[in-house]
Amino acid sequence: MPELQYSFTEKKDTRSGFGDALLTLGQTNPEVVALCADLTGSLKMTDFAQAYPNRFFQVGIAEANMMGIAAGMTIGGKIPFTGTFANFSTGRVYDQIRQSIAYSRKNVKICASHAGLTLGEDGATHQILEDIGMMRMLPHMVVINPCDYHQTKNATLAIAAYEGPVYLRFGRPKMPVFTDPNQPFEIGKAITFIEGTDVSIFATGHMLWYAIEAQAELADQGIKAEVVNIHTIKPLDLKAVLDSAQKTGCVVTAEEHQIFGGLGSAIAEVLGQCLPLPIEMVGVNDRFGESGTPDELLKKYGCSTLDIVKACQKAIERKKTFNQTKAALV
Amino acid sequence: MQNDYQALTNIASQVRRDIVRMVHNAGNGHPGGALGCTELLVLLYFDIMQHQKDFTMNGDNEDLFFLSNGHISAVWYSVLARSGYFPVEELATHRKINSRLQGHPTTHEKLPGVRIASGSLGQGLSVAIGAALTKKINEDSRWVYVLMGDGEQQEGQIWEAAIFAAHRQVDNLIAFIDLNEQQIDGGTEQVMANRDLSAKYEAFGWEVFACDGNDLEALKTIIEQAQQGQNNGKPKMILMQTVMGQGVDFMMTGHHWHGKAPNAEQANEALAQLKETLGDF
Numbered sequence: 001m002p003e004l005q006y007s008f009t010e011k012k013d014t015r016s017g018f019g020d021a022l023l024t025l026g027q028t029n030p031e032v033v034a035l036c037a038d039l040t041g042s043l044k045m046t047d048f049a050q051a052y053p054n055r056f057f058q059v060g061i062a063e064a065n066m067m068g069i070a071a072g073m074t075i076g077g078k079i080p081f082t083g084t085f086a087n088f089s090t091g092r093v094y095d096q097i098r099q100s101i102a103y104s105r106k107n108v109k110i111c112a113s114h115a116g117l118t119l120g121e122d123g124a125t126h127q128i129l130e131d132i133g134m135m136r137m138l139p140h141m142v143v144i145n146p147c148d149y150h151q152t153k154n155a156t157l158a159i160a161a162y163e164g165p166v167y168l169r170f171g172r173p174k175m176p177v178f179t180d181p182n183q184p185f186e187i188g189k190a191i192t193f194i195e196g197t198d199v200s201i202f203a204t205g206h207m208l209w210y211a212i213e214a215q216a217e218l219a220d221q222g223i224k225a226e227v228v229n230i231h232t233i234k235p236l237d238l239k240a241v242l243d244s245a246q247k248t249g250c251v252v253t254a255e256e257h258q259i260f261g262g263l264g265s266a267i268a269e270v271l272g273q274c275l276p277l278p279i280e281m282v283g284v285n286d287r288f289g290e291s292g293t294p295d296e297l298l299k300k301y302g303c304s305t306l307d308i309v310k311a312c313q314k315a316i317e318r319k320k321t322f323n324q325t326k327a328a329l330v
Numbered sequence: 331m332q333n334d335y336q337a338l339t340n341i342a343s344q345v346r347r348d349i350v351r352m353v354h355n356a357g358n359g360h361p362g363g364a365l366g367c368t369e370l371l372v373l374l375y376f377d378i379m380q381h382q383k384d385f386t387m388n389g390d391n392e393d394l395f396f397l398s399n400g401h402i403s404a405v406w407y408s409v410l411a412r413s414g415y416f417p418v419e420e421l422a423t424h425r426k427i428n429s430r431l432q433g434h435p436t437t438h439e440k441l442p443g444v445r446i447a448s449g450s451l452g453q454g455l456s457v458a459i460g461a462a463l464t465k466k467i468n469e470d471s472r473w474v475y476v477l478m479g480d481g482e483q484q485e486g487q488i489w490e491a492a493i494f495a496a497h498r499q500v501d502n503l504i505a506f507i508d509l510n511e512q513q514i515d516g517g518t519e520q521v522m523a524n525r526d527l528s529a530k531y532e533a534f535g536w537e538v539f540a541c542d543g544n545d546l547e548a549l550k551t552i553i554e555q556a557q558q559g560q561n562n563g564k565p566k567m568i569l570m571q572t573v574m575g576q577g578v579d580f581m582m583t584g585h586h587w588h589g590k591a592p593n594a595e596q597a598n599e600a601l602a603q604l605k606e607t608l609g610d611f
Contacts, residue, residue, distance in 0.1 A: 033467070054467065057498070065456045065490035072396075072460020075445050076388050076468055080460075095450050096487070100457055104437045104447045 002216035005194050005227075008176035014206070015113045015170050017152030019044025022081060025160050026052045029079065032160055035070055036083040037063045042172075043083035043113050063088045064096050070108045071100035079160055080108050086115035086169055087128035090135060101165050102138040108166075109159050110135075115145070115169045116256030117284065117301055118206060118294035127289040127297075133261020135167040136234045142166045142187060143234040145255075145263075147208035149177045151231060154185035162187055169205065171256075173294045176209050188232045190240035196226035199312045199319075200244040200251050204230045204263045207254040207282070207303065214308035225312055236266050242275055250319035251279040252311045256303055259283035278318035280311035335546050340607040341412060342372045342546075346577045347604045348408035348421055348611060354597040356425035359433070362587035364405035366510045366572040367477065369546050371395075371409040374475060378553055383414045385442035393472045394461055396446065398454020399479035399508065400434040401589070407431050410443035412608065421611040452485025454478060455505060459495050459565075462503040473557070477506045481513030484522050489534075495565040496535025504556050504566045508543065510574040512585035531567045543570030578603055 025032040026048050035057040036045050049056040059066040063084055070080035082089065089112035090097070101108045112131065119127050135143045144159065144166065146152040152170050159166045183191075193208070194215050203211035208229050215225045228244050230237065245251050251271065253264040264281035271277055284301045298304045345368050353359035375381070379393040397406050404424065411418045416430070423429035430439040434449025446457050458476035465472060482488065495503060507527060511518045518524060531538045537559055541552040549570070556566040574588065575581025578600040581592075592600055 057463065059494055060490075060497075062487075062490035062494065064452075064487040065459075065494055068453050068456020068487065068491065069460035069463065069494070071446060072457035072462075073464045075394070075457075075461045076390060076464035076470070078464050078467065096453055096456075099447050099450045100453050106446070 002220045004212060004216045006178040006212050008178045010177050011174035012149040012177050013172060013174050014146060014149060014152040015042070015044045015172065017146070017149040018111055018113070018156050018168070018170055019047060021153040021156030023047045023051060025157065026055065029160055031077055031079045032081065033057065033073060033078045034081045034083065035059055035066050037061055037066050037088065039084050042085070043111070045083050063093045067093045067096035068100050071104060071106045074106045074108060081111050082108065083111050083113070085126060086112035086131045087126055090131040090167070091128060094134060098138060102140050105140050106165060107163055109168060110166065111156070111168045113170055114172045116171060116205070117289050117297040117303065118171050118173045118256060120172065120294050120297065121291050123291040124288040129258045129284050129289065130261060131169060132233055132255070132257050132263065133265065136261065136266065140165055141234065142232065143169070144187065144232050145169045145205040146231050147205055147229060148175055148179050150179045150181040151185065154183065155231065158185040158187055171206055173206070175206050178209065178212070188235045188237055190237035191229040191231070192226065192240070192244070193229055194225070194227040196224035196248065198224045198248055199315050200226045200228060200248045201254060201308060201312065202228050202230050202241065202251065202263065202267055203254040204233060205256055207256055210305045211254050211308055213305040214312065217305070217309050218312055223312065223316065230263055233263050233266055236270065238270055241267055241270055245271060245275055245277055249323070250277055250315040252282060252308060252315050253279065254282040254303070254308050257283050259285055278315050278322050280315045282307050282311050338372055338376055338546050340605070341376055342368050343605045344608040345372055345405060345408045345412060347601055347606055349404045350578065350592060350597055350600045350604065351610060352404045352408070352421055352424045353591045354594070355422060356591065358591045359404055359425055360401040360589050361404065361592070362512065362574040362581060362585070363399065363402040363479065363508060363510065365578060365581065366544070366574045366576045367402055367405055367508050368577065369544050369549055370477065370506060370570060371405050373546055373549050375409045375413045377550065379475070380472060385415060387445060389445065390468065391470055391472060394445065394474045396448070396454045396458045396461070396474070396476040397435060398448055398476055399451065399482050400448030403431070403433065403435050406435065411611070415443040416441065418611045451479070451482045452487040455488055455491040458503055458505065459491055459500050462500050463498070465502055474503050475506070476503070477508060480507055480509045480511060480518055480524060480527070481521070483507065483524050483527065492531065492534045492536065499563040500565045501559060501561060501563050504553065504568065506568045506570050508572055509569055510572045512574045512588060514585065514588055516585055527569055535564065536567045537562065537564040538567045538569065540569040540571070543572035544576050
């Protein structure tokens, strides 16, 4: 078993990081209010709802109405946090978000749990894999996908202090807790977790942990992978992406999302514009998910540690060819 | 704040002139619904509402108005300009490039008086409920008003909002439906009959009122009646019977002037029926 650069003593769900931070915000920021569409327990909003009943709004199974109410509540200075599953936070209410929140530049925090494949057994109707793409296309929208409990907690605190619409995406399963709880969350600032020279792995959300596992396996093969956490997909930390890519010469992206429209696309857009390099995308390739355990799904849909390892090997091979071709041409 | 009805009637006549001239000037737009809702907006902004000329997005301690059926923006822009939110001359830019007076209202151009974008239908009631909830939390006793279309009642989100407002006792909200019984494809009865909106809202737990929406006195009486129930736990709905195109005889003919601009000849014919009272822009 290769030696990991990061360790953990417990596993926790990212949604609990959100719930705990929301409770903190209840105390520290009197303008924070929360709305939920009949998923209070799943979103870990119960503590806030009990502690601040006058600032919690149960809207029932009516997500479109929830987005409109949240937009309206900003008029008068409230900072609304909406909570439901990622699917119902985006695709179901795209036009409400587009007109009443993004276009109108309202200070609403759209907080979305159960994103991606790792929602598991409920299957494809609930496993949204397109949400990052949809939210990223909206002008004014900030898109964040934190990687573990601490980062989700700190991201939740950070977005309350930011003025403007935000999409915060997190998940259901318990994941290793490995980031520094005291590291402040800077919106739009990528974090290099492991430095390397042979390939850059840009990972977001739960996939960061698998990227760390992949780095260790690659190290055993003599490959030095750099692991960069892109917790904010929009605005993308262009400097961090370009600096790392330039150093290593090839790129792998890892996300629990379609490879179209999400992190992979965002990075390919940047590299395509100013630094064309071999890029391999780890993510779901133009398919809907299905029922299964999170681990089974990640393996079946090409989002496992092994898939990142293979993508890195392939990217490095392509880099060699790329460099040879370039040398022959220039 | 009190104006006599003659003064309000004069303002309404000028607002109707503005609407006709704005839509003609742009070469397209939505005159019918705008003309039909002129009495309501004039009454709200020049008599009923307590509002500040110095616009703030938060609108603390003032009455708020939201236009959910954003396509009738011409009447709102005219009333906002005529009540001092921005220069009247700016009405000439409506629907043109680089204008703050977009085809449908928006906030991103920072036009004073507008607090949220509207146009994609069915969203304004939810927004108004949100603003009303914030007023309650802030212990701000002013009212929130929202206007919707009758065709707009076909949007599902309206009914999500209707359930919520009653359940959560949003009693500082007064909603209006412009019952002109017309929509783009024809009469509302033919396209998608709303049936008994009064009974529907009552069943949802609202306090429902009805009046002639083109009669200033009737409108004022009914709004004051609705205001009596400030703390009665019920959201208020005023079903306002109007005529699409009101004030211009050849536009008062069903749905045909929902989204069509008058040509020069038609504009002149319309303006001949509307007295210039405050000076054209």
